[in-house]
Amino acid sequence: MTMNLAVDIGNSYIKAAVYHAGELCGNFRFNKKEGILKKFEKIFDNYPYIKHAILSSTADDVDDIKLFLEERCTYFIRLDENTPIPIVNEYATPETLGCDRIAAAVGGYYIYPRHNVVIVDFGSAITIDLLTKDGAFTGGNISPGLSMRFKALNTFTDKLPLCEAVEETEFLGNSTRTAVESGVINSVVFEIEGYLKRFEKYYGEIKILFTGGDGNYFAKRLKNPIFANCDLVVYGLNQILEYNVQKRN
Numbered sequence: 001m002t003m004n005l006a007v008d009i010g011n012s013y014i015k016a017a018v019y020h021a022g023e024l025c026g027n028f029r030f031n032k033k034e035g036i037l038k039k040f041e042k043i044f045d046n047y048p049y050i051k052h053a054i055l056s057s058t059a060d061d062v063d064d065i066k067l068f069l070e071e072r073c074t075y076f077i078r079l080d081e082n083t084p085i086p087i088v089n090e091y092a093t094p095e096t097l098g099c100d101r102i103a104a105a106v107g108g109y110y111i112y113p114r115h116n117v118v119i120v121d122f123g124s125a126i127t128i129d130l131l132t133k134d135g136a137f138t139g140g141n142i143s144p145g146l147s148m149r150f151k152a153l154n155t156f157t158d159k160l161p162l163c164e165a166v167e168e169t170e171f172l173g174n175s176t177r178t179a180v181e182s183g184v185i186n187s188v189v190f191e192i193e194g195y196l197k198r199f200e201k202y203y204g205e206i207k208i209l210f211t212g213g214d215g216n217y218f219a220k221r222l223k224n225p226i227f228a229n230c231d232l233v234v235y236g237l238n239q240i241l242e243y244n245v246q247k248r249n
Contacts, residue, residue: 003049004072006237007065008100009057009173011124016040017234018047024240027231037068046073054079054241056099056233077244079103079237086243088136100233101127104211107236111227112207118199119232120192122214124148128195132203143191146214149184165217189221196224 004019014036018026025055026047032040044050054077055062055070070076075111077083079102081094087109100121108117108131117131122145129140132239138235147163154162173179199206210219211232218229229235 001050002051003047004238004241005050005053007055008233009059009062011058015234019238040068051246054237056103056237077241084244085240086158090136090138101129103233103236105129106133107232108209109135110239116203116206116210118206119209122212122218123240146188153180171236193222
């Protein structure tokens with residue numbers, strides 16, 4: 001029996017997932033700061049049949065993790081712009097494209113084959129990308145994430161408080177704190193709603209995928225039929241790994 005390990009290293013956290021025959025066997029999320037290799041050792045202890053691994057990272061200083069995975073696996077991929085993928089990448093500068101974005105697009109390709117798919121990743125930044133029904137990643141846009149917007153208002157003004165997401169918001173705040181809360185949250189909602197209307201205008205029927213830490217939060221706040229999958233990136237990574245394993249064989 002052979003298992004796969006998909007690892008996504010983001011700006012704040014590391015996500016890892018173990019798959020066997022396309023089925024999720026284990027899911028992990030931990031902080032980047034402490035005892036990373038010990039956490040990976042524990043994953044391998046619990047899943048001794050891991051033989052293949054793929055690593056995606058927004059950072060460059062992951063040589064220790066890369067070396068660990070290379071030593072423990074018979075087949076390892078560090079995802080970059082040269083890695084074969086099952087979709088067409090039409091990005092003008094593929095070397096600058098975040099691996100998490102292309103992995104999420106691949107995940108969308110397998111969840112909604114032969115459909116136009118809009119993928120919104122609510123992380124430190126918000127990315128909104130388009131995968132066409134022909135399987136082409138055409139690109140997308142990047143804007144500040146929810147936490148970044150709250151911090152910017154607090155950092156670059158003298159009197160606005162540092163706020164965070166709340167479950168209940170009004171259209172208009174009636175205090176400074178609720179004005180910031182509603183202003184930031186509604187700005188994201190209106191932004192995404194505007195994008196979705198424009199996509200529908202130009203591409204017709206679209207499927208919508210939300211992912212990232214705030215994906216479920218915003219899926220509840222938009223009227224469109226949305227599938228929220230917080231593990232979309234690692235799912236896409238596993239599909240890329242499987243694609244390359246099959247090509248190799």
